[in-house]
Amino acid sequence: MSINATLLIQIIAFVLLIWFVNKVLWGPLSKLMEERQKKIADGLSAAEKGKHELELAEQKAKEVLKEAKAQAQNVLSQAEKRGSEIVEDAKVKATEEADRIKASAQAEIEQEVSRAREELRKEVAVLAISGAEKILSKEVNAAAHNDMLEALVKQI
Amino acid sequence: MGTVEYIQHHLTNNTIGEGFWTFNMDTIVVSFLLGALIVFMAARLGKKLETGTPGGFQNFVESILDFVATNVRDAFPGHNPLIAPIALTIFLWVWIMNFMDLIPVDLLPYLYQLITGDSHAYLKVVPTTDLNTTLAMSFTVFALILFYNIKIKGVVGFIKMFLFHPFGKFFVPVNVVMTLIEEIAKPLSLALRLFGNMFAGELVFLLIALIGGTLAVGAAALFWAPLQVLLDLGWLIFHLLVITLQAFIFMVLTIVYLGMAHDEGH
Secondary structure (H helix, E strand, C coil): CCCCCHHHHHHHHHHHHHHHHHHHHHHHHHHHHHHHHHHHHHHHHHHHHHHHHHHHHHHHHHHHHHHHHHHHHHHHHHHHHHHHHHHHHHHHHHHHHHHHHHHHHHHHHHHHHHHHHHHHHHHHHHHHHHHHHHHHCCCCCCCCCHHHHHHHHHHC | CCHHHHHHHHCCCCEECCHHHCEEHHHHHHHHHHHHHHHHHHHHHHHCCCCCCCCHHHHHHHHHHHHHHHHHHHHCCCCCCCHHHHHHHHHHHHHHHHHHHHCCCCHHHHHHHHHHCCCCCCCCCCHHHCHHHHHHHHHHHHHHHHHHHHHHHHHHHHHHHHHHCCCCHHHHHHHHHHHHHHHHHHHHHHHHHHHHHHHHHHHHHHHHHHHHHHHCCHHHHHHHHHHHHHHHHHHHHHHHHHHHHHHHHHHHHHHHHHHHHHCCCC
16 A cells, blocks of 8 residues: 555556547547537527528518509509590590581581472472463473573572 | 455555565556546547537537536636646546446455455455555646646746745745645645545445445344445445545646646736
């Protein structure tokens, strides 16, 4: 139990073991643990960054959606406006067309009327002449009285 | 064989040589084997280290490393990459040498006696119950303390520490004596604390073992044998705490002492 040369051997053993433990156990394992810690920290920060980016993207998507909605609304209202414009336009055109047709029909009618009147006048003139002939029993010279007859026709 | 002889037999080293040049072969062989076991396990683990998902054993070793690293961070000011491996070595080696205490006291000596064929062959299996082991470690630590004291404070600073600490410049002789005692007490207390605890623990195991050996004769064995088992189990569980605590104390004090050696303002 006394102190002897074992002490020297044990000192050597201890120093050797420190060297070995440092080389084989502490060195590689602490390096690995440090790397892992760094990796975890990196991963966490990356996750944080991803979350932030997601938030940004969501916000952007919301904005885009809002804009699209507004645009759609705009297009819709414009289309409505345009539609009503077209309808109004068509209405105006139709009225014009109707007016035009009405006017031309009226003109035609008037023309017809005046032509009928002319015809009538001529027939009345003939009738009047033939009546007068019968009354007078005397042939009236058509050529001689043409001027008179013309004036008569105009009077009717 | 009497009680005293039994205990003395168990506490005698298997030696080679004479006088100072005596080698306690059991201490040397067992401590070398245990040290080799640590290195072997470390090397085996080192081959299949995993960064991502470490397995059970790696997790276990990592938690020990983490524990040691935390202690170094807490107790050691500044930075020295050598402190943590020293602390780890002390913790592992002391713990595993102390653990030899938990192997039944008669098992290994008995096996050894069987193998050698010499029924009186000595074998003291716990290296930390040999002062040579504990002193070897504490002297190494002491050498490191001296080395870092001189390295950090310089020779002049180191001498100043002896002359003017702790009572100032008017008590130089007292200071020298005080500081000398303080410094020498460090390695001695380290070594003697561990040695004393382990020696006493071993002794208690031997005494418990004696219950069965001497008292359990005939019908009395029915009473004494269970008592021995019970006491042995109790002391074993308690001692499991003690060996861990002693390894921890040796490690922490080493860190603290080396930290003090690094402290410039001392």
